Amino acid sequence: MLKSAVCVALAAASAALFAADGPTVKTDKGKVQGAVSTDGLIRIFKGIPYAAPPIGLLRWTPPQPAAKWHGTKEATGFGSRCMQLPVYDDMVFRDPGISEDCLTLNVWTPAKDKKAKLPVMVWIYGGGFAGGTTSEPRQDGENLAHKGVIVVSMNYRLGIFGFFVHPELTAESPHHASGNYGLMDQTAALRWVHQNIKNFGGDPNNVTLFGESAGSFSVSAQMASPLAQGLFVRAIGESGGAFSTTLPFGSREEREQSDQEAVGKSLGTTKLADLRAMTSAQIIKAAMPQADGSRVRFGPDVDGYFLPESVPAIYAAGKQAHLPLIAGWNADEGGIPQKTLTVAEFHETAQKDFGDQADKFVSAYGVTTDDEALAAAKDYAGARFIAYSTWKWLDAHVATGGQPVYRYHFELPSPGDKFHTAGTTFHSDDIEYVFGNLDSRQGMVVRPEDRKMSEIMQTYWTNFAKTGDPNGGELPKWPTYNPAGNWQVMHLAIPPEARPDTQRARYEFLQQAWQKAGQ
Structure with missing residues (x-):
C-alpha cells in the first residue's frame, strides 16, 4: 500500500516537473503550456480553444468568443473531434472522441521567441464536410514546421452541426442567414491566428491558408467571403474548389426546405427549440443512412452573409481576395x-x-x-x-x-x-x-x-x-x-x-x- 502511494506521488511529481518544463505562451484568453518535440526543435501546443463551445443555445449560431481562463491551461493533447459519423475507413484519430465542444486548434512552431516573425500555414482538413479532425497522424504539423514555418490546424463543425439551414435560424440571425457555421469556425480560427500568432513567433501578416478536398473547397470559399478578407495573404488548394457541379453550394432558400424535410423525417420534429433541446447523439441520427441506403448531405450554402453570392459569381465579379x-x-x-x-x-x-x-x-x-x-x-x-x-x-x-x-x-x-x-x-494521396x-x-x-x-x-x-x-x-x-x-x-x-x-x-x-x- 505504501509502495503504491509512493509510486503515485512520484508519478504526480514527474508530471508536474514535465509541465513546469513545457513552453508557455500568452494568448488573448490566457496562458497555454505545450510540449517540445523529441528533437527539441519544435514547440507544440494542442487543443487551444479558439471559440466558445457551440452547445445549448449556441448550437447553430456563428462561433462566439472563447471564455478567458485563469492560470495556465495545459495544451498537450488534441481537443475532441467535432460530432460525426464514421465516414472514411482510412481516418485514424488521436483525440478523446466526438463532442460538440470541439472548437480547438493546434500550433507547431520552430520559433524560440515571439520576435521570429515566421510565416504561418493554417491547414483545413478534408472529409466531405462530414468527417475529419486535426488529430489524424497524416496531418500532424511537426515535420512540416521543420521547414521554417508555423503550422496551425483547427477543428470545425461538420455535417448537420456545421451546416444546418432552417427558416427559424434565418429569422433569428441579424444577417438573415443560416448555415455555414463550419466555414465561420474556420474564419474564427484565422482571426485567432491574426490576434495571437505573434506570441508564438509568427507573422500575422504572412498567413497562408491551405487545405485538401473539403478543406480545399473551404479555402476557395474563404477567399470569396468578405468575413475572411485580410486574414490570409496566400492560398493553396489540394483537390477541390467551390465550383463543383456535383457538390454545389445550394441556395439558402432551397436548403431551408430540404433540410427541414430531412430532419422532420428522421427526428420527428422541425421546431428549432425541440432540435436544440435534443442531445447531440439524437441530432446526428439525421445524418445516418436511410432505409433505402440514401444519406442526407449537410454542406455549405449560399447564405447571404458568409457568402453574399455564389462562389463562382463572387470570383466572376473579381470580389474574391486578390492573392x-x-x-x-x-x-x-x-x-x-x-x-x-x-x-x-x-x-x-x-x-x-x-x-x-x-x-x-x-x-x-x-x-x-x-x-x-x-x-x-x-x-x-x-x-x-x-x-x-x-x-x-x-x-x-x-x-x-x-x-x-x-x-x-x-x-x-x-x-x-x-x-x-x-x-x-488516389484522392488524398498528397497529404x-x-x-x-x-x-x-x-x-x-x-x-x-x-x-x-x-x-x-x-x-x-x-x-x-x-x-x-x-x-x-x-x-x-x-x-x-x-x-x-x-x-x-x-x-x-x-x-x-x-x-x-x-x-x-x-x-x-x-x-x-x-x-x-x-x-
Whole structure:
C-alpha cells in the first residue's frame, strides 16, 4: 500500500516537473503550456480553444468568443473531434472522441521567441464536410514546421452541426442567414491566428491558408467571403474548389426546405427549440443512412452573409481576395474505373451524359484507341468528382484575381497501403507527402522516391508560404499558370517537370456542356 502511494506521488511529481518544463505562451484568453518535440526543435501546443463551445443555445449560431481562463491551461493533447459519423475507413484519430465542444486548434512552431516573425500555414482538413479532425497522424504539423514555418490546424463543425439551414435560424440571425457555421469556425480560427500568432513567433501578416478536398473547397470559399478578407495573404488548394457541379453550394432558400424535410423525417420534429433541446447523439441520427441506403448531405450554402453570392459569381465579379494561389489535383481522383474500355463503350458513356454533344466530348478527350478510351474515362471520372471544380477555381482566379497562380498535377503512383491499391495516385494521396508524414500511413512501404517527392512538395509549399512564389533553391522551375505562358502545369512526378496544359479543351467542353445543362 505504501509502495503504491509512493509510486503515485512520484508519478504526480514527474508530471508536474514535465509541465513546469513545457513552453508557455500568452494568448488573448490566457496562458497555454505545450510540449517540445523529441528533437527539441519544435514547440507544440494542442487543443487551444479558439471559440466558445457551440452547445445549448449556441448550437447553430456563428462561433462566439472563447471564455478567458485563469492560470495556465495545459495544451498537450488534441481537443475532441467535432460530432460525426464514421465516414472514411482510412481516418485514424488521436483525440478523446466526438463532442460538440470541439472548437480547438493546434500550433507547431520552430520559433524560440515571439520576435521570429515566421510565416504561418493554417491547414483545413478534408472529409466531405462530414468527417475529419486535426488529430489524424497524416496531418500532424511537426515535420512540416521543420521547414521554417508555423503550422496551425483547427477543428470545425461538420455535417448537420456545421451546416444546418432552417427558416427559424434565418429569422433569428441579424444577417438573415443560416448555415455555414463550419466555414465561420474556420474564419474564427484565422482571426485567432491574426490576434495571437505573434506570441508564438509568427507573422500575422504572412498567413497562408491551405487545405485538401473539403478543406480545399473551404479555402476557395474563404477567399470569396468578405468575413475572411485580410486574414490570409496566400492560398493553396489540394483537390477541390467551390465550383463543383456535383457538390454545389445550394441556395439558402432551397436548403431551408430540404433540410427541414430531412430532419422532420428522421427526428420527428422541425421546431428549432425541440432540435436544440435534443442531445447531440439524437441530432446526428439525421445524418445516418436511410432505409433505402440514401444519406442526407449537410454542406455549405449560399447564405447571404458568409457568402453574399455564389462562389463562382463572387470570383466572376473579381470580389474574391486578390492573392497568390497554388491549386491542383491528383492523377487518379476518380479511381480506376476498370481495366479495359473500348472506344465504342466510351462513346456510349458520351451519348448517355452529353446526348447530341457526344461527338464533341469524344473529340475533346482525343479518343481514337481503346487505351485512350480507358485513360479518358479515368480522367473524366476525376473531373466529375473533383478535378473540374479545381480547374474552374484556377481559371476563375486567373481571370479576375490579379495575382500569380500556379497549377500542379500530382502523379507519383502510390506503392499501396492498407486501404489503397498500388499504382494509383488516389484522392488524398498528397497529404502525407505535403506534411512529411509518410511513415504514418498504415501498410505503406515507403520508397526512396516517396521521400524525395515529399521533400520536393514540402519545399515548394513552404517556399510559397514564405514568399508567394514556390520557386527557390535547386527545385525545377515552376512557371505561373496563365494564357500568356501557355497554361503551364507542374507535373509532380520524379523528376518534376513543368509543361504546357494539353488537356484544356476537355475542361472547356465540360464547362460549356454543364453550364448549358444548368449544372
